[in-house]
Amino acid sequence: MVTISRIRIKRFVGASIRWKILLAFFVIVGLSFAVAATNLTGLVRDYLFEQKTREDSLLTAKAAAAAAPFFDTADPEEIHRVLAENAQSMDGRLMLIDQDGKVQYDTMRDMSGRRLQMEEVLLVLTGSSEQAYGIHSPGEPGTSGMGGSDYNGQLAYSVHAMDGENGQIGALLFVSRIQSLMDSLGTVQLQLISVFVLIAIAALVLALIISQVVTKPITNLSRTMRKMGKGDLSVRVPVRGSGELRELAENYNTMAAHLERLDKTRSQFVSNASHELKTPLATMKIMLETVMYQPDMPAELRAEFMQDMNHEIDRLTGIITDLLTLTKMDSETGEMKKEPVDMSALTTEVIHHLRPVAEKRGQRMESNIVSDLVMPGDRDRLYQILYNLADNAIKYSPDGGRIAVSLRTEEDGLVWRVRDNGVGIPAEDQEHIFERFYRVDKARSRETGGTGLGLSIVKQLVTMHGGEITVHSEPGRGSEFKVVFPQGGTAS
Numbered sequence: 385m386v387t388i389s390r391i392r393i394k395r396f397v398g399a400s401i402r403w404k405i406l407l408a409f410f411v412i413v414g415l416s417f418a419v420a421a422t423n424l425t426g427l428v429r430d431y432l433f434e435q436k437t438r439e440d441s442l443l444t445a446k447a448a449a450a451a452a453p454f455f456d457t458a459d460p461e462e463i464h465r466v467l468a469e470n471a472q473s474m475d476g477r478l479m480l481i482d483q484d485g486k487v488q489y490d491t492m493r494d495m496s497g498r499r500l501q502m503e504e505v506l507l508v509l510t511g512s513s514e515q516a517y518g519i520h521s522p523g524e525p526g527t528s529g530m531g532g533s534d535y536n537g538q539l540a541y542s543v544h545a546m547d548g549e550n551g552q553i554g555a556l557l558f559v560s561r562i563q564s565l566m567d568s569l570g571t572v573q574l575q576l577i578s579v580f581v582l583i584a585i586a587a588l589v590l591a592l593i594i595s596q597v598v599t600k601p602i603t604n605l606s607r608t609m610r611k612m613g614k615g616d617l618s619v620r621v622p623v624r625g626s627g628e629l630r631e632l633a634e635n636y637n638t639m640a641a642h643l644e645r646l647d648k649t650r651s652q653f654v655s656n657a658s659h660e661l662k663t664p665l666a667t668m669k670i671m672l673e674t675v676m677y678q679p680d681m682p683a684e685l686r687a688e689f690m691q692d693m694n695h696e697i698d699r700l701t702g703i704i705t706d707l708l709t710l711t712k713m714d715s716e717t718g719e720m721k722k723e724p725v726d727m728s729a730l731t732t733e734v735i736h737h738l739r740p741v742a743e744k745r746g747q748r749m750e751s752n753i754v755s756d757l758v759m760p761g762d763r764d765r766l767y768q769i770l771y772n773l774a775d776n777a778i779k780y781s782p783d784g785g786r787i788a789v790s791l792r793t794e795e796d797g798l799v800w801r802v803r804d805n806g807v808g809i810p811a812e813d814q815e816h817i818f819e820r821f822y823r824v825d826k827a828r829s830r831e832t833g834g835t836g837l838g839l840s841i842v843k844q845l846v847t848m849h850g851g852e853i854t855v856h857s858e859p860g861r862g863s864e865f866k867v868v869f870p871q872g873g874t875a876s
């Protein structure tokens with residue numbers, strides 16, 4: 385039982401914003417009301433008591449003055465009459481006390497002859513004060529029977545000195561019930577409590593509404609996140625209201641959209657990659673089976689098949705290398721070598737490596753390299769950029785074509801240009817050639833051993849170096865790829 389309730393409390397405190405808002409509301413409303421109510425009842429009580437004290441004192445003084453002459457002359461008849469009349473109009477009990485503190489006359493009679501020891505009476509009899517006033521609860525010493533036999537509530541005692549011809553002759557005590565006063569106080573308190581209950585109910589309703597408004601977007605968000613966590617990336621949160629919660633919903637949706645896009649690209653990439661890998665494998669299988677099931681195949685034909693298979697294996701290796709390069713770049717964001725690279729030497733080296741390939745096809749490879757240009761970066765990756773571009777230029781130019789590579793500084797930074805007079809790229813394809821696996825002419829590209837990954841790798845490498853790549857091309861006339869490194873030449 386104990387643990388259950390403790391768990392419940394923990395849940396209550398820890399679980400829901402809604403409950404916290406409700407609780408906060410109640411604490412605030414309850415506390416402020418308690419303070420206000422205490423102050424208010426205090427004020428009312430003070431006011432009522434003060435009024436009562438003033439009234440009683442005045443009446444007692446009057447009665448004392450009226451009775452004094454008869455007490456002085458010891459006229460019991462008259463004293464009785466005066467006291468009885470006054471007691472009735474004052475709605476209380478009057479006692480006449482002599483200087484020794486003994487009750488001489490009592491309108492209720494049963495205290496006659498008794499000696500009163502109460503503070504207020506002593507104060508007046510000893511002459512320290514003309515009058516005294518006090519309120520006493522039942523049970524305090526000297527109070528028993530003072531309110532009459534049938535009453536045991538609080539009593540007010542008002543005492544006033546009585547003066548005769550030769551100075552003070554005693555005191556008059558007026559005892560009155562203050563139940564009606566307490567009752568009005570009770571009424572006030574009761575009214576306050578009912579107001580409090582009303583306010584509390586209103587606060588509860590308001591808190592419920594507010595907490596609903598506040599928590600709804602959060603509940604929505606967490607429901608959506610749960611769905612997304614289970615794999616449904618298409619879900620979005622409704623964007624409503626204003627302020628932080630709206631911003632939260634919008635930001636979340638942006639993130640979700642990004643994730644969805646990423647997920648799509650990724651699965652598309654995987655399916656493209658599998659497809660690319662399957663094609664050479666299928667070709668190889670056919671060729672292999674042909675060789676296997678035709679043992680009497682002429683030797684030259686067999687050699688040709690073997691050569692084709694070798695070519696397919698090269699292609700496979702190329703694709704896998706490119707894929708590995710891409711995934712490696714994807715996983716290591718930001719951490720790239722940054723050392724001074726002699727771009728002039730690097731460009732010369734790329735041309736030196738590719739010139740034989742071009743010459744094999746009767747192509748002319750020209751270069752225009754400004755010497756001693758240095759830039760911070762990753763040498764191997766910069767090499768890969770230019771190699772891929774020059775390799776494309778050779779591949780997509782006819783035999784006997786012309787390829788020009790240049791390196792120099794321009795206004796916007798260090799610039800590489802790779803130009804050819806080859807097939808060119810149609811305008812509608814130009815914006816796509818940097819996408820993974822995109823090829824303008826599938827058959828031709830495959831024939832030349834292309835994977836469609838080269839330019840996407842180039843683009844990523846250029847971006848990693850803070851550069852930009854653009855293409856200008858006219859189908860049938862040739863293409864020019866331009867790479868700009870804005871901070872180029874300022875090697876640290």
Ligand SMILES: Nc1ncnc2c1ncn2[C@@H]1O[C@H](COP(=O)(O)OP(=O)(O)O)[C@@H](O)[C@H]1O
Nearest residue numbers: 776777780817823824829834835836837838839
């Ligand atoms: N210099 C170029 N001239 C004409 N087309 C080109 C050139 N460079 C690239 N392309 C086109 O862009 C496509 C993508 O290039 P790339 O990513 O390097 O793939 P790949 O060379 O493996 O086919 C190529 O398939 C080709 O259609």
Ligand SMILES: [Mg+2]
Nearest residue numbers: 776834838839
């Ligand atoms: Mg290529």
